[in-house]
Amino acid sequence: xxxxxxxxxxxxxxxxxxxxxxxxxxxxxxxxxxxxxxxxxxxxxxxxxxxxxxxxxxxxxxxxxxxxxxxxxxxxxxxxxxxxxxxxxxxxxxxxxxxxxxxxxxxxxxxxxxxxxxxxxxxxxxxxxxxxxxxxxxxxx
Amino acid sequence: xxxxxxxxxxxxxxxxxxxxxxxxxxxxxxxxxxxxxxxxxxxxxxxxxxxxxxxxxxxxxxxxxxxxxxxxxxxxxxxxxxxxxxxxxxxxxxxxxxxxxxxxxxxxxxxxxxxxxxxxxxxxxxxxxxxxxxxxxxxxx
DNA sequence: ATGTTATCCTACTAAAATAGTAGGATATAT
DNA sequence: ATATATCCTACTATTTTAGTAGGATAACAT
Numbered sequence: 001x002x003x004x005x006x007x008x009x010x011x012x013x014x015x016x017x018x019x020x021x022x023x024x025x026x027x028x029x030x031x032x033x034x035x036x037x038x039x040x041x042x043x044x045x046x047x048x049x050x051x052x053x054x055x056x057x058x059x060x061x062x063x064x065x066x067x068x069x070x071x072x073x074x075x076x077x078x079x080x081x082x083x084x085x086x087x088x089x090x091x092x093x094x095x096x097x098x099x100x101x102x103x104x105x106x107x108x109x110x111x112x113x114x115x116x117x118x119x120x121x122x123x124x125x126x127x128x129x130x131x132x133x134x135x136x137x138x139x140x141x
Numbered sequence: 142x143x144x145x146x147x148x149x150x151x152x153x154x155x156x157x158x159x160x161x162x163x164x165x166x167x168x169x170x171x172x173x174x175x176x177x178x179x180x181x182x183x184x185x186x187x188x189x190x191x192x193x194x195x196x197x198x199x200x201x202x203x204x205x206x207x208x209x210x211x212x213x214x215x216x217x218x219x220x221x222x223x224x225x226x227x228x229x230x231x232x233x234x235x236x237x238x239x240x241x242x243x244x245x246x247x248x249x250x251x252x253x254x255x256x257x258x259x260x261x262x263x264x265x266x267x268x269x270x271x272x273x274x275x276x277x278x279x280x281x282x
Numbered sequence: 283a284t285g286t287t288a289t290c291c292t293a294c295t296a297a298a299a300t301a302g303t304a305g306g307a308t309a310t311a312t
Numbered sequence: 313a314t315a316t317a318t319c320c321t322a323c324t325a326t327t328t329t330a331g332t333a334g335g336a337t338a339a340c341a342t
Contacts, residue, residue, distance in 0.1 A: 002229045003329065010251050026288070035243055040331055046290070058289045059339030075254060088143045102176055109274035110151050113216060116269065120261045128257065133250035145301065167317070181302055187319070199318045200310030 006083040008036045009044050010133065013078065016054070017070035017130045024056070024063030044082065051081045070134065076125035086125060087118040094122075147224040149177045150185050151274065154219065157195070158211035158271045165197070165204030185223065192222045211275065217266035227266060228259040235263075 011034045019025050027045060031038040045064055048054045053073065055065050066073075079086055080095050090098035091105060092114045105111055152175045160166050168186060172179040186205055189195045194214065196206050207214075220227055221236055231239035232246060233255045246252055 001226055001231070005330075007230070007251070014250065024288095028288085037331065039333080042289080043331090049289095056289060057339080058287080058337075060287050060341070062288050062339070064289090075258075085142055089148070090142070107276055109155065109276055110148070113265075113269050113274055117216075117262055117265045120265045121258055124254075124258045124261045128254050133254055135248055135250055144299090165317095169317085178302065180304080183318080183320095184302090190318095197318060198310080199308075199316080200312095201316050202311070203309090203317050205318090 002079065002083050005040070005044060006079060008034075008041060009048065009078060009082045010075075011036060012041060012044060013048070013053070013066070013073070013130055014133050016064060016066045017073075017134055020066045020070055022065075024061070024065050026063040030064075047082060048078075051077075053078075053081075066130075070130035073130040074126050075128050075130075075133075076122060078130075079125065086121060087114065089114045092118050094118075143220065143224050146181070146185060147220060149175075149182060150189065150219060150223045151216075152177060153182060153185060154189070154194075154207070154214070154271055155274050157205060157207045158214075158275055161207045161211055163206075165202070165206050167204040171205075188223060189219075192218075194219075194222075207271075211271035214271040215267050216269050216271075216274075217263060219271075220266065227262060228255065230255045233259050235259075 012030050015030050015034055016025060027041055028038060030036065030045075031041050036044075045054060045056075049056055049064070053067055055067050057063060057065075076086060085093045085096040087093040087096075089100070089111065090096065091100045091103075091108075091111055099105075100108075100111075103111065153171050156171050156175055157166060168182055169179060171177065171186075172182050177185075186195060186197075190197055190205070194208055196208050198204060198206075217227060226234045226237040228234040228237075230241070230252065231237065232241045232244075232249075232252055240246075241249075241252075244252065
């Protein structure tokens with residue numbers, strides 16, 4: 001399951017996606033509109049900024065803006081930054097790989113199955129983007 | 142990620158699958174051969190028994206046996222018992238559903254994406270079984 | 283220059299989940 | 313009766329999660 005932090009991150013990102021190309025959005029207004037604890041949101045946006053997804057500006061008229069188009073930001077990237085590994089086992093993780101002590105990775109049946117599961121999940125999460133998460137009334141006729 | 146407990150559960154189950162149809166297997170011998178802390182393994186096997194996957198027998202000659210064929214035990218079932226929900230959000234979980242406070246489930250884009258991801262993952266985990274996890278040298282020519 | 287506004291940074295904390303241990307009760311075979 | 317093995321309840325240490333608190337820093341306006 002995704003942590004609450006990750007869910008908040010997605011909400012905030014969708015909010016910023018809806019303001020893509022416009023003026024910066026303040027933490028406080030995201031916090032109020034998306035019902036995310038302000039101080040917690042501060043951390044989240046900072047993490048996303050460090051991961052090069054957001055740009056920020058201090059002082060009056062400042063706030064956060066999405067750095068790339070919502071269509072180019074896939075869900076797997078966000079999850080990895082805020083939530084961590086997507087795979088079900090460390091030994092099948094692409095970005096957070098860790099060897100397991102006992103098993104022979106070539107023959108381990110558990111690993112083999114978890115690899116297939118990972119590929120299936122990733123196929124979705126890497127193809128779908130922030131734009132796919134944006135509500136319908138934004139893609140009006 | 143799956144908890145260590147879940148990884149232990151899979152190891153133990155594969156071990157029992159290799160002894161399917163034979164005499165009961167003692168906790169202690171699973172513990173030693175699979176390198177799982179004995180007292181922890183006790184809990185795990187008991188959980189699996191309560192979920193009706195295993196049968197147990199006390200006293201000399203006792204131990205655990207797999208109740209159904211390894212081919213009929215799918216991975217999703219095991220994960221749900223020991224690890225919990227497979228879905229990435231409570232609001233898209235089939236077995237551990239919980240409503241989220243804010244969003245309208247009909248239109249929520251985040252939910253929509255997580256539903257697609259869940260289906261992809263589940264397609265694998267519900268089709269693959271313990272038998273698929275068993276090592277190659279057990280399916281000799 | 284000096285507020286004002288907003289992000290940035292470090293540290294702290296409470297609660298829950300994870301990964302076990304300990305020790306006795308119970309059932310069964312010999 | 314005794315040995316063997318599971319069953320059951322309770323406890324504990326560590327890590328992760330979900331935040332809070334408070335000041336430092338940068339940018340803008342007057």
